[in-house]
Amino acid sequence: MARAVRARTCALGLLGERRRRDARARDLLRGSEALAGLPERDRALAFRLVMGCVAATGELDRVVDARLARTAHLEPRVRDALCLAAFELLYLSTPDEVCVSQGVELVRGVAPRAAGLANAVLRRIAEKDAPALAAARGRVEAGTFAAADLARVGALPEWLCERALASLGPRAAAAWASAALEPSAATVAANRALVSTDEAERLLADAGCGPVAGPLPGSFSLGAPAQLAGSGLVERGLVLPCDLSAQQVALAAAPAPGSRVLEVGQGRGTKTVLLEGAACATGVPCEVVAVEADARKSERAARRMKDAGVADHVRCVAADARALDASLGSFDLVFVDAPCTGTGTLARHPEIAWSLEAAAVHELAGLQLQILSAVASRVDEGGALVYATCSILAEEDERVAEEFLASDAGCGFELVSQERTSWPGSDVHFHAHLRRRL
Numbered sequence: 001m002a003r004a005v006r007a008r009t010c011a012l013g014l015l016g017e018r019r020r021r022d023a024r025a026r027d028l029l030r031g032s033e034a035l036a037g038l039p040e041r042d043r044a045l046a047f048r049l050v051m052g053c054v055a056a057t058g059e060l061d062r063v064v065d066a067r068l069a070r071t072a073h074l075e076p077r078v079r080d081a082l083c084l085a086a087f088e089l090l091y092l093s094t095p096d097e098v099c100v101s102q103g104v105e106l107v108r109g110v111a112p113r114a115a116g117l118a119n120a121v122l123r124r125i126a127e128k129d130a131p132a133l134a135a136a137r138g139r140v141e142a143g144t145f146a147a148a149d150l151a152r153v154g155a156l157p158e159w160l161c162e163r164a165l166a167s168l169g170p171r172a173a174a175a176w177a178s179a180a181l182e183p184s185a186a187t188v189a190a191n192r193a194l195v196s197t198d199e200a201e202r203l204l205a206d207a208g209c210g211p212v213a214g215p216l217p218g219s220f221s222l223g224a225p226a227q228l229a230g231s232g233l234v235e236r237g238l239v240l241p242c243d244l245s246a247q248q249v250a251l252a253a254a255p256a257p258g259s260r261v262l263e264v265g266q267g268r269g270t271k272t273v274l275l276e277g278a279a280c281a282t283g284v285p286c287e288v289v290a291v292e293a294d295a296r297k298s299e300r301a302a303r304r305m306k307d308a309g310v311a312d313h314v315r316c317v318a319a320d321a322r323a324l325d326a327s328l329g330s331f332d333l334v335f336v337d338a339p340c341t342g343t344g345t346l347a348r349h350p351e352i353a354w355s356l357e358a359a360a361v362h363e364l365a366g367l368q369l370q371i372l373s374a375v376a377s378r379v380d381e382g383g384a385l386v387y388a389t390c391s392i393l394a395e396e397d398e399r400v401a402e403e404f405l406a407s408d409a410g411c412g413f414e415l416v417s418q419e420r421t422s423w424p425g426s427d428v429h430f431h432a433h434l435r436r437r438l
């Protein structure tokens with residue numbers, strides 16, 4: 001019997017480490033020497049397996065439990081190995097025989113006596129669950145599906161798929177669920193506060209990243225994204241790893257050259273640099289006050305602003321946006337990058353789907369409305385208020401904008417436009433543009 005190939009043993013090791021350290025998959029993958037030491041093809045498979053197993057965790061547990069002959073208590077390492085093989089069997093194009101035999105070898109490697117059980121469970125998954133998934137995929141493709149089909153296809157909780165259907169409608173919900181387990185596109189943005197789009201393209205090409213100009217000013221997809229890590233371009237602040245949807249939201253906010261901007265929810269500061277870059281590309285930087293509730297994030301963002309060459313025009317403030325100091329004054333543009341469920345970023349953040357609880361959606365919607373209401377008075381007359389999330393849920397998106405407009409704080413505003421981004425292979429973001437009447 002063939003031994004489990006290195007990609008799978010490496011992925012299994014990382015899944016165990018993740019469980020023991022309660023670490024985020026992406027952080028583990030980024031720092032893993034074992035992964036870095038693999039040949040490129042094995043590295044790509046191990047990456048996909050770890051991200052996929054984490055993203056599909058609840059569905060894989062359900063499938064494995066359903067195919068156990070009795071409710072046996074599985075040792076965690078055996079469960080990890082079974083889930084890994086089940087993920088590959090159901091969601092990747094590896095032939096069933098390979099998935100089963102490799103899964104058995106993985107289990108044998110951690111618990112030799114469980115190899116027989118692994119063989120039986122994986123064969124039942126191939127016989128029963130793979131055809132059920134294929135049927136669900138068929139219904140989704142034909143447009144005759146229910147939330148349970150989306151849950152199968154995207155390995156998502158059914159309640160979330162019901163909300164997605166209600167929020168997005170059938171077509172967009174199907175696209176969202178179908179993309180949940182797909183690798184996200186490798187995209188970057190030029191920091192146009194430091195380099196022109198042409199210069200960024202040359203730097204990326206010289207570093208061997210294989211840049212292809214994207215649909216937005218300063219955006220690139222990378223043919224060889226692994227080359228970016230050693231290039232120094234990110235550390236020098238010249239390019240930003242950044243999803244196309246995040247770029248679109250920042251560009252659509254379009255701060256006028258020299259304008260005063262309040263950014264709420266600065267986080268790592270990616271959109272701060274994009275906002276500055278958009279103003280700089282027109283010749284004059286804007287003056288940004290960037291507010292972040294988490295003091296450590298704010299400190300890190302302040303350092304990043306230096307690397308990105310925009311520190312002279314960005315003041316990072318660690319504060320709760322619901323209680324800002326009056327001395328900060330008012331602004332031409334208030335850009336709220338709201339804390340949210342992140343349900344538009346499932347492919348990038350595999351932990352979200354199965355750790356999210358329905359009650360959290362309601363709580364976040366309350367926080368979002370509070371933030372919007374608190375910062376509304378900071379918008380100058382005729383000025384803009386942009387409300388953005390990376391959620392697909394109407395409760396956090398359109399409903400919050402509607403409730404705000406209907407409130408005392410929002411009654412002086414009008415809705416100019418609102419939309420969700422929809423780039424293939426990218427996250428989904430929502431942005432509503434409001435204007436304070438004169």
Ligand SMILES: C[S@@+](CC[C@H](N)C(=O)[O-])C[C@H]1O[C@@H](n2cnc3c(N)ncnc32)[C@H](O)[C@@H]1O
Nearest residue numbers: 265266267268269270271293320321337338339
């Ligand atoms: C969507 S993330 C921001 C992403 C960031 N703008 C970027 O482009 O990288 C939302 C941020 O809002 C912050 N936040 C949450 N509640 C807040 C509050 N009451 N006031 C200010 N910031 C808050 C969170 O800590 C988080 O960093």
